[in-house]
Amino acid sequence: MSTLSLPNHLMPLLMHIEPLLIPAELYQLGEIVTVTVNASEPLIHIKTTNCDCSLAFNFVAAEEDCAPPTYQVRDQWLAPVAELAELQQKVVADPSLVLCGFPAGDGCVDIWHHQGQARAIYCHHSGASEAQRAMLLVALALDYPLGDALVLARAHARSYQDHNHRAQGELIWPTDAKVFPRALTVNHPQIKQLGWLPDGQLVSPFAALESNDLGLYPVLESADWVERVLSLGVKTTQLRIKNPQVSDLEHQIQQAIVAGELAQAQVFINDYWLLAIKHHAYGVHLGQEDLDSANLVAIQQAGLRLGISTHGYYEILRALEYQPSYIALGHIFATLTKEMPSLPQGVSRLALYQKLIGKRVPTVAIGGITIERAAKVWRTGVTGVAVVSAITQADDPAIAVTTLSSILAPKVEIMTAGVCDDDKHYAL
Incomplete structure (x- = not known):
């Protein structure tokens, strides 16, 4: 209390x-x-x-x-x-x-x-x-x-x-x-x-996604996993290698990019925007702290799509100013896959964030989302749902992908006017 x-x-x-x-x-x-x-x-x-x-x-x-x-x-x-x-x-x-x-x-x-x-x-x-x-x-x-x-x-x-x-x-x-x-x-x-003194350079809008129906969006720790989920029919995914000192970092990034091209899929590279530009990635995903250090103009001029992480109202408003290709909303539930600077948002706050954004830009919910939680997250009206351990730690990743893809099927009508809990969908 x-x-x-x-x-x-x-x-x-x-x-x-x-x-x-x-x-x-x-x-x-x-x-x-x-x-x-x-x-x-x-x-x-x-x-x-x-x-x-x-x-x-x-x-x-x-x-x-x-x-x-x-x-x-x-x-x-x-x-x-x-x-x-x-x-x-x-x-x-x-x-x-x-x-x-x-x-x-x-x-x-x-x-x-x-x-x-x-x-x-x-x-x-x-x-x-x-x-x-x-x-x-x-x-x-x-x-x-x-x-x-x-x-x-x-x-x-x-x-x-x-x-x-x-x-x-x-x-x-x-x-x-x-x-x-x-x-x-x-x-x-x-x-x-x-008269406000800004940091950075003015940047033009980023390229739109090939498909806004993102649905299932696995976030994966290796290029091998990227290839594996693409072979299962996934069309949007992200390579997120946490350790920048890994010996084959550039090779894995290149491998994931090539796999995405062959599968005609939207593969995003988390954080390593210089290597993503070098190897002509489809897109880059950046955290809020990266917006102060990454060269957004170079990313935009290279034709890469941009996804931006957000953790609440101000960061959403900040991300919208850069007109990215999509905005990630998180983390929704407690997660062990990444150390987070913020508190879990919960599904109710997620629904309000989605209401604020509306159809201005695609959205991806992320953080602690399991197969059991996916449906209620999806009902908030987000465009995509990012999962990590729900696939990588599943007994059978292929079955997990099939199950999640079924839950996250394209919506006939997106509902964004409400707030959810475990059992209800309220209208504000």
């Missing part, structure tokens, strides 16, 4: 917080959140299974006379305001600083610190401020990372203002892509006008 403790002066937020906790519990978006009010405490306190933090809005240490909060959220702005690039550098220098609703261009920007960098999202209007604060706190109490909490908060603030959910008394959770902000990357069309 998670707890959210409010100081006395923020009690009015309860009228916004409580309605958000209803769908969060109903659709199993996180642990149950208990809300309390502490009249003697000036800070907001949030405690979850994985996080224990404090927050303050527009915190002034001299006035509060207490230790600094984990996050100092500034969301009130009076003219004159600083340049966006100046605030960007302040956030880089101060991991506790979170800037919300900063007026820029014809909209507003939210900025936060992430691993020595400043990240930001932009939208054309800020929405309702109390709704924004409430969703930020609820999302953090549900164990969303800070970036995702800020994305949800801005989307909810805009949706609340646009549709006046409070007056209608509806169950509320942001799902419409139109209310979500955009990630500020080098590919954002207003990046120069806003």
Whole structure:
């Protein structure tokens, strides 16, 4: 169970917080959140299974006379305001600083610190401020990372203002892509006008897949396994060799690429984009950290398709800015095949991510997906389902491929408007 403790002066937020906790519990978006009010405490306190933090809005240490909060959220702005690039550098220098609703261009920007960098999202209007604060706190109490909490908060603030959910008394959770902000990357069309200092080079859209009906997408640790699944009729797969020091790395990459060409299949090379370009691979799959180091322009100009891993709302928005060939959504369940920096997303969150993306780009669910779990993952509307041990550790891989291919048959109609658990399919 998670707890959210409010100081006395923020009690009015309860009228916004409580309605958000209803769908969060109903659709199993996180642990149950208990809300309390502490009249003697000036800070907001949030405690979850994985996080224990404090927050303050527009915190002034001299006035509060207490230790600094984990996050100092500034969301009130009076003219004159600083340049966006100046605030960007302040956030880089101060991991506790979170800037919300900063007026820029014809909209507003939210900025936060992430691993020595400043990240930001932009939208054309800020929405309702109390709704924004409430969703930020609820999302953090549900164990969303800070970036995702800020994305949800801005989307909810805009949706609340646009549709006046409070007056209608509806169950509320942001799902419409139109209310979500955009990630500020080098590919954002207003990046120069806003004054944000981006990393990297502007990159054109990546080539589309030959077939968007991805279905079964095995992720395999050797070229021999790639050849084996292709011989079983699989048409999309990925070579993921974790150890870059393996002696025959380049040979295995070349072997997998040739196997894909012979089978007329879509074979992606994980991580090793230079070798993928050298040997004319069909596509490359990159993690979020690779987007900062890989030469995306070179990959695009070589004609390779690009898949990008994501682990939540902000990373999805960031990936969409690069217009990749597909987006991977994960990890859905706990997995032992790879050390993960994030928590398992679960099927309910997966359904919401798919709702956000819609048909803009193909999607692949990945992480801990077994034959038993494949059907409920497939019902969320994803384009493909990636599996690892479900095939490589099966008693009979051929039977596993046949079974999974049957479960993941092309859909007549994709359903993306709901949230799933083990037994139900809900409509938001």
